[in-house]
Amino acid sequence: MPGLVHVTTTINGNQTDFLCEPRQSLLECLRDVVGMTGSKEGCNDGNCGACTVNLDGRIVTSCLVLGVEAQGAEVNTIEGVASAEGLHPIQQSFLENAALQCGICTPGFIVAAKALLEAEPDADEARIRHWLAGNLCRCTGYDKIVRAVIDAGERMRA
Amino acid sequence: MRAIDYVAPTSLSEAVSVLSAHGDRARPLAGGTDIIVQLRGGRRELDVLLDAKTIPELNQIELTDSGLRLGAAVPCYEIYQNQAVAAAYPGLIDAAGLIGSIQIQGRASIGGNLCNAAPSGDSIPPIITLGGEAHINGPNGWRAVAAEDFCTGPGRSVLEAGEILVGIQIPAPVANSGTAYLRFIPRNEMDIAVAGVSSSVVLDASGQTVQSARIALASVGPTPILATAAGDSLAGKAVSDDAIAEAGRLASEAASPITDMRGTIRQRHHLVDVLTRRTLNIAIRRARGEE
Numbered sequence: 001m002p003g004l005v006h007v008t009t010t011i012n013g014n015q016t017d018f019l020c021e022p023r024q025s026l027l028e029c030l031r032d033v034v035g036m037t038g039s040k041e042g043c044n045d046g047n048c049g050a051c052t053v054n055l056d057g058r059i060v061t062s063c064l065v066l067g068v069e070a071q072g073a074e075v076n077t078i079e080g081v082a083s084a085e086g087l088h089p090i091q092q093s094f095l096e097n098a099a100l101q102c103g104i105c106t107p108g109f110i111v112a113a114k115a116l117l118e119a120e121p122d123a124d125e126a127r128i129r130h131w132l133a134g135n136l137c138r139c140t141g142y143d144k145i146v147r148a149v150i151d152a153g154e155r156m157r158a
Numbered sequence: 159m160r161a162i163d164y165v166a167p168t169s170l171s172e173a174v175s176v177l178s179a180h181g182d183r184a185r186p187l188a189g190g191t192d193i194i195v196q197l198r199g200g201r202r203e204l205d206v207l208l209d210a211k212t213i214p215e216l217n218q219i220e221l222t223d224s225g226l227r228l229g230a231a232v233p234c235y236e237i238y239q240n241q242a243v244a245a246a247y248p249g250l251i252d253a254a255g256l257i258g259s260i261q262i263q264g265r266a267s268i269g270g271n272l273c274n275a276a277p278s279g280d281s282i283p284p285i286i287t288l289g290g291e292a293h294i295n296g297p298n299g300w301r302a303v304a305a306e307d308f309c310t311g312p313g314r315s316v317l318e319a320g321e322i323l324v325g326i327q328i329p330a331p332v333a334n335s336g337t338a339y340l341r342f343i344p345r346n347e348m349d350i351a352v353a354g355v356s357s358s359v360v361l362d363a364s365g366q367t368v369q370s371a372r373i374a375l376a377s378v379g380p381t382p383i384l385a386t387a388a389g390d391s392l393a394g395k396a397v398s399d400d401a402i403a404e405a406g407r408l409a410s411e412a413a414s415p416i417t418d419m420r421g422t423i424r425q426r427h428h429l430v431d432v433l434t435r436r437t438l439n440i441a442i443r444r445a446r447g448e449e
Contacts, residue, residue, distance in 0.1 A: 010263070021161060023159040023160070023197075046261070049259065058261060060261050061261045061262070061266045064190050064194050064262075066164060066187075067207065068164045068166075069190075112261070131175070131260055133259055133347035134258065134347075
């Protein structure tokens with residue numbers, strides 16, 4: 001029986017140490033070990049995107065990353081999106097455009113959309129829809145989410 | 159998932175010795191987008207996961223005059239974001255840009271796609287038509303295997319106990335050549351191919367005659383298939399709808415699909431014909447520098 005592994009990582013800019021079993025996913029480590037429950041478990045096999053986090057500058061499904069793989073990595077989660085001054089423009093746009101209902105998919109959509117708009121502030125609707133194809137929502141029908149991301153892009157360019 | 163050990167080797171020799179010690183109870187972990195799902199679902203049982211991302215040779219992407227050396231653990235996004243690689247191998251980019259979601263492409267590697275040996279692996283047909291070669295290291299040293307010979311059955315490959323896929327070597331594109339990959343899925347994104355086809359062509363300097371062609375198929379047999387007769391049928395022929403139609407017919411003949419939840423035998427034969435013609439036309443346009 002393999003023992004616990006000590007992992008040192010940076011989560012939302014803060015050095016964080018945790019102990020985990022090698023079989024535990026990064027998502028489990030975030031939620032059950034570190035106590036950051038913003039990232040959601042939907043399908044737990046990489047299809048739904050609810051667990052999306054940013055790992056070393058790329059969005060990934062944290063259910064398909066092992067916690068031990070986060071050793072030395074920079075992890076950014078939904079908990080790091082808002083600042084002390086207030087909500088991120090994407091969060092504000094989601095609220096104002098009613099881009100969520102049950103909210104389970106929302107953290108994944110926001111983390112994914114943030115990565116897109118930071119890299120490509122001029123992303124158009126087709127690009128946004130393509131980028132977000134790995135995030136599933138069973139409530140909204142996507143239009144309000146896409147509208148919110150378009151709106152957030154405008155705010156971030158302003 | 160049952161308990162496993164995780165090893166992060168810092169050298170190829172360390173990786174081979176760990177793999178050799180554990181036989182089929184150890185397997186490399188690249189992007190984890192297949193293997194973690196398999197372990198969690200109980201479809202595979204291992205004692206050790208060996209992180210391929212900590213071995214330098216498996217993470218290099220190097221474009222030289224002799225071609226592309228693609229480390230087995232390099233994720234898809236690093237391939238399509240590399241502008242020189244994207245310009246040289248658009249057929250490879252066709253596949254790297256449509257495997258799973260953006261999240262999956264941030265982790266999944268072409269080497270992993272090959273080792274997972276799914277008949278539907280999107281990147282395998284273009285690796286085959288581009289003349290790719292798998293470079294394998296193991297307890298007995300190095301060996302190279304042509305991409306079309308790498309997969310031996312669904313989920314099975316030529317890799318033996320202790321062996322690891324280090325990289326894929328793809329020859330430099332010759333003048334007037336082009337490659338393309340297309341798959342059919344019933345939606346726009348995020349699906350597994352009902353059928354997939356890659357075609358590559360080398361034209362003469364005038365762009366009017368085919369010197370040679372290779373056509374490879376996905377999801378229509380127990381392994382990816384190199385449709386040799388279909389590719390060879392084009393050699394020496396003028397580019398024409400008739401010649402392309404004949405290649406489509408022969409590629410369809412080379413397919414040996416099954417009927418399953420994703421499609422029927424008849425549909426898949428038809429799809430191979432259509433996708434062969436479409437990919438040949440794209441490859442020809444690319445060879446002529448038209449796209």
